[in-house]
Amino acid sequence: MSVDLELEPKTKRPPGEPCCEPVVYPDVEREQAERMAKIAKALGDPVRLQLVDVLRKHAGKVCVCELVPLFDLSQPTVSHHLKKLKDAGIVGSERPGLWAYYYVREDALKEFTEWLS
Amino acid sequence: MSVDLELEPKTKRPPGEPCCEPVVYPDVEREQAERMAKIAKALGDPVRLQLVDVLRKHAGKVCVCELVPLFDLSQPTVSHHLKKLKDAGIVGSERPGLWAYYYVREDALKEFTEWLS
DNA sequence: ACTCCAGATCGACGCTCATCTATCTACATA
DNA sequence: TATGTAGATAGATGAGCGTCGATCTGGAGT
Numbered sequence: 028m029s030v031d032l033e034l035e036p037k038t039k040r041p042p043g044e045p046c047c048e049p050v051v052y053p054d055v056e057r058e059q060a061e062r063m064a065k066i067a068k069a070l071g072d073p074v075r076l077q078l079v080d081v082l083r084k085h086a087g088k089v090c091v092c093e094l095v096p097l098f099d100l101s102q103p104t105v106s107h108h109l110k111k112l113k114d115a116g117i118v119g120s121e122r123p124g125l126w127a128y129y130y131v132r133e134d135a136l137k138e139f140t141e142w143l144s
Numbered sequence: 145m146s147v148d149l150e151l152e153p154k155t156k157r158p159p160g161e162p163c164c165e166p167v168v169y170p171d172v173e174r175e176q177a178e179r180m181a182k183i184a185k186a187l188g189d190p191v192r193l194q195l196v197d198v199l200r201k202h203a204g205k206v207c208v209c210e211l212v213p214l215f216d217l218s219q220p221t222v223s224h225h226l227k228k229l230k231d232a233g234i235v236g237s238e239r240p241g242l243w244a245y246y247y248v249r250e251d252a253l254k255e256f257t258e259w260l261s
Numbered sequence: 262a263c264t265c266c267a268g269a270t271c272g273a274c275g276c277t278c279a280t281c282t283a284t285c286t287a288c289a290t291a
Numbered sequence: 292t293a294t295g296t297a298g299a300t301a302g303a304t305g306a307g308c309g310t311c312g313a314t315c316t317g318g319a320g321t
Contacts, residue, residue: 056197060190067193070260071185072279073177080173091298104280106299111278125288125297140257143187189309208268221310223269228308242267242318 059142066139069115074098075108079117079131088121088128176259183256186232191215192225196234196248205238205245 070076081097082089095105109129112118116135121128187193198214199206212222226246229235233252238245 056194057190060193060197064188064190064193067184068188071181071188073174073181074279076177076181076184077173080177095298100279101281102298103282103300107279110299122288122298127298136260140260143253143257191309212268217309218311219268220270220312224309227269239268239318244268 063139063142066115066117066135069111069117072108072111074100074105075112078105078108078112079136082118082129082131083133088130091127091129094129180256180259183232183234183252186228186234189225189228191217191222192229195222195225195229195246196253199235199246199248200250205247208244208246211246 070079077097078094081094091106091109094109095102098105109118109120113120113129117132118129119132120130187196194214195211198211208223208226211226212219215222226235226237230237230246234249235246236249237247
């Protein structure tokens with residue numbers, strides 16, 4: 028971070044020149060921005076936000092068969108959303124037998140909100 | 145919120161019946177989830193996250209002409225991203241003369257992170 | 262008035278996403 | 292071993308997104 032910008036562009040300058048000096052942006056930032064954006068993107072859907080919400084309210088693991096009837100969506104669609112959340116590292120899952128249980132990875136959410144604060 | 149789920153689905157049940165009782169989900173939640181999802185979606189792009197980051201680092205208002213050269217993107221694209229952020233209420237803008245200045249609406253970000261905590 | 266420039270808007274393109282139905286996998290119970 | 296069921300995967304479709312070049316808008320300076 029800490030990009031040194033000139034916050035006030037020059038008001039008078041010879042025509043043909045750009046208004047601001049080009050600034051080099053450190054690429055280190057971009058990797059983290061991409062990682063955080065992945066999490067934000069996963070949260071950028073009302074269904075997924077509600078899924079996370081429900082999972083957090085029930086601190087333990089929640090069976091998928093409990094989640095599906097909460098939404099007016101097909102089972103594959105809910106499964107798809109859960110996968111998105113899992114790929115972003117926001118939730119984890121276990122499948123001991125026939126049922127699958129999902130839970131929130133609080134550390135991932137914490138990392139995200141702290142980065143944003 | 146506080147949806148009362150049965151966390152343990154019945155193991156044995158007559159065939160033909162669904163595995164879980166249907167649960168009514170309060171719609172009140174959905175409006176807020178949609179509002180928060182709108183913010184998350186706006187943050188779900190590395191460029192926009194970096195824009196927010198730069199704007200916050202320079203607590204005052206930053207000229208668009210300073211932002212454009214930070215990215216390997218065309219001016220219309222950066223303008224488009226800024227509009228997305230503005231529509232989500234994350235940033236605001238002023239245009240006193242020829243230049244446009246953008247700034248972060250900290251209250252919106254705070255509302256989001258607190259909702260997520 | 263005329264020109265120049267910063268920034269927003271438009272229209273197009275390719276790609277991703279959310280959703281569905283249909284199917285597949287694998288565990289459980291009889 | 293045969294059947295039923297939970298959940299994941301595959302394929303299709305329509306909508307939305309990120310990006311661009313071109314154009315429009317309007318303030319500044321001559």
